[in-house]
Amino acid sequence: MPFDAAPTATKIDCLICPIQSCLARRGSSEQAAAFGDMLAPRIALMPGRGALYRGGDRLRSVYSVRGGCIKASTYDSDGNERIRGFYLPGDLIGLDALGDGVCLATAAAVVPSQVCVAPISELRQLMSRSPEVAQRIMEQTSRELALALALSGDYTAEQRLVAFLLQMRDRMESGSVVRLPMAQRDIGSYLRLATETVCRTLKGLERRGWVSLGDRSVRILNEVKLRQIAEPVGLLHAQEPVPHAA
Amino acid sequence: MPFDAAPTATKIDCLICPIQSCLARRGSSEQAAAFGDMLAPRIALMPGRGALYRGGDRLRSVYSVRGGCIKASTYDSDGNERIRGFYLPGDLIGLDALGDGVCLATAAAVVPSQVCVAPISELRQLMSRSPEVAQRIMEQTSRELALALALSGDYTAEQRLVAFLLQMRDRMESGSVVRLPMAQRDIGSYLRLATETVCRTLKGLERRGWVSLGDRSVRILNEVKLRQIAEPVGLLHAQEPVPHAA
DNA sequence: CGTCACTTTGAGGCTAGTCAACGGCGGTGG
DNA sequence: CCACCGCCGTTGACTAGCCTCAAAGTGACG
Numbered sequence: 001m002p003f004d005a006a007p008t009a010t011k012i013d014c015l016i017c018p019i020q021s022c023l024a025r026r027g028s029s030e031q032a033a034a035f036g037d038m039l040a041p042r043i044a045l046m047p048g049r050g051a052l053y054r055g056g057d058r059l060r061s062v063y064s065v066r067g068g069c070i071k072a073s074t075y076d077s078d079g080n081e082r083i084r085g086f087y088l089p090g091d092l093i094g095l096d097a098l099g100d101g102v103c104l105a106t107a108a109a110v111v112p113s114q115v116c117v118a119p120i121s122e123l124r125q126l127m128s129r130s131p132e133v134a135q136r137i138m139e140q141t142s143r144e145l146a147l148a149l150a151l152s153g154d155y156t157a158e159q160r161l162v163a164f165l166l167q168m169r170d171r172m173e174s175g176s177v178v179r180l181p182m183a184q185r186d187i188g189s190y191l192r193l194a195t196e197t198v199c200r201t202l203k204g205l206e207r208r209g210w211v212s213l214g215d216r217s218v219r220i221l222n223e224v225k226l227r228q229i230a231e232p233v234g235l236l237h238a239q240e241p242v243p244h245a246a
Numbered sequence: 247m248p249f250d251a252a253p254t255a256t257k258i259d260c261l262i263c264p265i266q267s268c269l270a271r272r273g274s275s276e277q278a279a280a281f282g283d284m285l286a287p288r289i290a291l292m293p294g295r296g297a298l299y300r301g302g303d304r305l306r307s308v309y310s311v312r313g314g315c316i317k318a319s320t321y322d323s324d325g326n327e328r329i330r331g332f333y334l335p336g337d338l339i340g341l342d343a344l345g346d347g348v349c350l351a352t353a354a355a356v357v358p359s360q361v362c363v364a365p366i367s368e369l370r371q372l373m374s375r376s377p378e379v380a381q382r383i384m385e386q387t388s389r390e391l392a393l394a395l396a397l398s399g400d401y402t403a404e405q406r407l408v409a410f411l412l413q414m415r416d417r418m419e420s421g422s423v424v425r426l427p428m429a430q431r432d433i434g435s436y437l438r439l440a441t442e443t444v445c446r447t448l449k450g451l452e453r454r455g456w457v458s459l460g461d462r463s464v465r466i467l468n469e470v471k472l473r474q475i476a477e478p479v480g481l482l483h484a485q486e487p488v489p490h491a492a
Numbered sequence: 493c494g495t496c497a498c499t500t501t502g503a504g505g506c507t508a509g510t511c512a513a514c515g516g517c518g519g520t521g522g
Numbered sequence: 523c524c525a526c527c528g529c530c531g532t533t534g535a536c537t538a539g540c541c542t543c544a545a546a547g548t549g550a551c552g
Contacts, residue, residue: 077477184530185529185531192399194510195531199533201508231323232324402540439540
């Protein structure tokens with residue numbers, strides 16, 4: 001199967017790709033680029049066709065999303081899916097296995113997607129050599145933590161959904177139109193909302209003129225208002241406002 | 247102010263204490279014990295008397311709880327407290343600063359408490375020397391992560407409260423009577439419940455005979471039933487039950 | 493003995509979940 | 523080609539769980 005350009009036309013700077021580390025080692029850039037491109041162990045994933053890996057698997061690699069959208073899920077004792085995160089081009093998946101090698105979640109495609117493979121051993125070397133790579137990984141890890149923390153608060157459906165929209169907008173640098181590749185059911189699973197609530201809340205935002213809805217996309221019309229709604233979700237003020245006493 | 251024995255009579259094995267590392271270095275155990283005890287930089291904390299540290303502070307030490315109970319909180323933009331965790335004797339606080347040195351939460355006493363100081367530099371050395379200490383820190387970190395993950399699910403008030411009770415019971419090895427040093431308001435803040443809901447839910451458990459309530463303590467009468475209620479909260483099944491296709 | 497924080501109980505309301513039904517769309521197979 | 527099916531999005535009606543507000547009881551402590 002040929003690997004065409006990613007569906008999203010955005011340029012992906014794939015810092016972690018083994019190709020890049022090959023490039024770094026070989027020095028000659030253009031030759032290596034062509035060479036690396038041929039060697040690149042990419043994987044194509046189709047939604048509903050099985051997972052990239054499953055929770056509990058021992059991973060020897062992490063993956064870099066090249067195109068599409070990957071979801072990470074866990075399952076409760078009744079088999080209900082709970083989506084833990086969405087990964088877009090440029091994101092790394094499988095980082096939860098960096099500790100003991102065992103991943104927590106199951107990773108599967110939301111839309112037709114491609115990922116690049118990055119052996120953990122190689123990644124560790126790369127991290128120790130390149131502060132840029134280490135930095136990138138730290139950033140993503142801390143972003144995931146912040147997201148989980150924000151999600152754990154008791155916010156209204158509207159607050160969670162708007163925060164999600166704005167966050168997706170920031171991650172894909174995509175002007176005012178946010179493409180949401182996943183189904184509303186998936187958004188609900190991630191945000192702990194019923195799909196009907198996701199739909200109704202979106203419609204409510206549209207009715208009030210903050211956004212306009214398209215086919216799996218949302219155009220942001222009143223960003224100020226949206227930021228205002230989502231503001232309590234994003235930031236954590238860790239300081240106690242008034243110290244009780246000395 | 248004298249440092250009496252911790253209110254809880256349980257023996258605290260304080261692996262992380264600087265005293266211990268002194269002991270390890272000096273060798274002579276009983277002499278060092280007395281000596282270390284005098285040098286021990288312990289801190290007494292009273293509830294409502296200010297925090298051990300505040301969110302955003304740059305910490306040069308972490309702390310080991312010796313007696314009492316410490317809460318870690320963040321505050322939203324309106325100044326409302328949100329408790330992120332409770333720490334009991336033997337637990338470490340301030341581990342969130344191990345990364346970049348800056349802590350996320352504010353730590354304050356729930357009841358009169360004592361903590362020991364462990365300079366981060368010394369702790370790092372200790373971790374690299376002693377796999378026991380490193381192990382202990384990993385354990386606590388991963389437990390905190392698991393708790394945060396469990397809390398982020400959408401469970402009923404009863405499920406969250408029962409899970410909290412059982413978890414407190416397991417952390418203090420205290421037979422069937424669980425002492426809850428914190429106010430119901432604090433429990434509610436931690437579990438995202440109104441204090442009225444905490445009270446009513448506890449009363450409901452008592453009415454059905456699963457527990458009996460005392461003064462800031464809960465006697466567990468029907469553990470089987472309670473475990474049954476809390477079961478969905480605890481475990482994450484990461485495997486997809488039925489693979490869609492090959 | 494008064495104050496204050498905490499707990500308890502009741503009444504009412506709101507958010508979001510559940511259940512049900514329908515239209516649109518894409519794929520599949522006759 | 524069209525009929526059928528399943529998934530997705532949409533909408534309405536109803537319900538349940540929990541929050542809010544209010545008020546009263548309890549215990550600790552100065």
